[in-house]
Every structure is written in structure tokens, then in C-alpha cells.
Amino acid sequence: MQKFSWGFVLLLGVGACSETPPQTPAASTAPAVQVAPAAAIRVRTLRAEQLPDPALLPPGQLLEARQWQDSRGENLLLITRRGPFHEKTTEYTDEESGVELFARQYVRQAAGRWQELWRMQDAIRNCAFDMWLGPLPGSTSITDLNADGETETTLVYQLTCRSDVSPSNLKLIMHAGRRKYALRGQTIVQYDSVPLAQRAPANPCCVDTLSEAELDAPEGYELYAGRYENEKDFRGAPPELLRYARQQWRKWSLQDQGGQL
Secondary structure: OOOOHHHHHHHOOOEEEEEEOOOOOOOOOOOOOOOHHHHHHOOOOOOOOHHHHHHHHHHHHHHEEEEEEEEEEEEEEEEEEEEEEEEOOOOOOOOOEEEEEEEEEEEOOHHHHHEEEEEEEEEHHHHOEEEEOOOOOOOOOOEEEOOOOHHHHHEEEEEEEEEOOOEEEEEEEEOOOOOEEEEEEEOOOOOOOOOOOHHHOOEEHHHHHHHHHHOOOOOHHHHOOOOOOOHHOOOOOOOHHHHHHHHHHHHOOOOOOOOOO
């Protein structure tokens, strides 16, 4: 059986996902909006020239822009990517590259002012191999899972720096208001005739509970594929959120994005 260069996956120069919550905005005087069930939320996809204020755009090229209503008012989600760009030359490579991903959600306040609800950014640094960073096509979702009138945003994105068929790092980041929930782990990749669905673990949680003996076994590296580290971020969350995150993880961990930026 072909083995992978798992070090490229586990020890990527990948920057930690960071989030800087803004100050709590003043209460809006706009009337509350009644929100339909999750399946009926009307989300509008925008082009760059349709943005209500170009100054809201994070750095880089626009990848996704979504606009919708919930009990907070009018919401705007923007996802951009900057790069790839040259970083440095080392004694081992002629060139290393980096790429950055940005996401921000805004809510329109009184008098039409847009208030930032949350921001997030992530990056791959010092990659000398094939590189890819971004949301998996079709994976971004807007929901109201616990029917409280306030929507959740879920981003599922992949970070890749590899020279073989190793899995990519995968992150699912959900926001319910300013509260952030996350699952972090790896994709499953095709490297022989076994269907990907058959490689998917029966329970993708949790790498943190596996023993060193299991992970250090000759085929122990296979235990990482399709699994996420833990569910600690969902402690205290409404149970509907974790159920949805698990379902999304099972779906998108099978969708490794090939190619190169």
C-alpha cells in the first residue's frame, strides 16, 4: 500500500485561524425581522460591483459575498483571498509562497451603518509545494438551526501544501452571532481504487482520543484522514449546531480540492 508524506500535512507552515471580535454595537432602532425556518432563508449572492459599500471588502480578491435578513437585520458575509505571493528563498528551496484567507460578517445598523459582527483570517506560510486555500465550492451555508431568529454562518475551507497525495487540512468554522464553533482535521483523498466513502471513519471524532500506540502503528497515519481533533468548541452550544457541524464534516471531508492556486 502506498504511504504518504504525512509530515507535509501535519507540519505545514499554516497560520492559526484568528478571530478578533469587535466591540458590541449599540442596539439598532430598526424593527425586528421575522425569520423563516432554516430551509427558507433567502440568501442573495452578490458580485463585487453589487456590494453596498466597497470599503467593507477585506484584503484580496472576492471569493464569496452573501446577503440575507434575520432578527438582527440585514447581514453581509464577505470572503476574500490574497495571494499566492512570494515569501522568501531558503537554503532548501528557490522559492516559498504564502496565501491568506479573510472572512467578515456585517450587520446593517440604524441609519444604514454597517457594524462588523466578527472577522476571521487564516493563512498558509512558507510553502514550497502545490498550495491551495479557500472554501470548498458550495460549502458555505446560512442557517437558523435552533429557530431562534438569529442565523448561523458556516464556512468549510481547505488548506493544502503538498507534493504528493497526502490529505489536506480542513476547517469548519461556524458563527452564531459572535460565538465561534470549530472542527479542525483532515480530508480524505483518493490514492487507489477504494471509494472515498469506504475510507470515511464511522465516527470522525476525535483524533485527540486516539492513543499514541494507535497513531504510531505502521498504518496509524490513516487514522487522521477524515477525522477532526475534538468537539470542545461546541461545549454549551445548542445541540442542533453540533449535529449540523458533524453532518457537514462528513460531507465535505470527502471533497478534497485538487489543483494549485
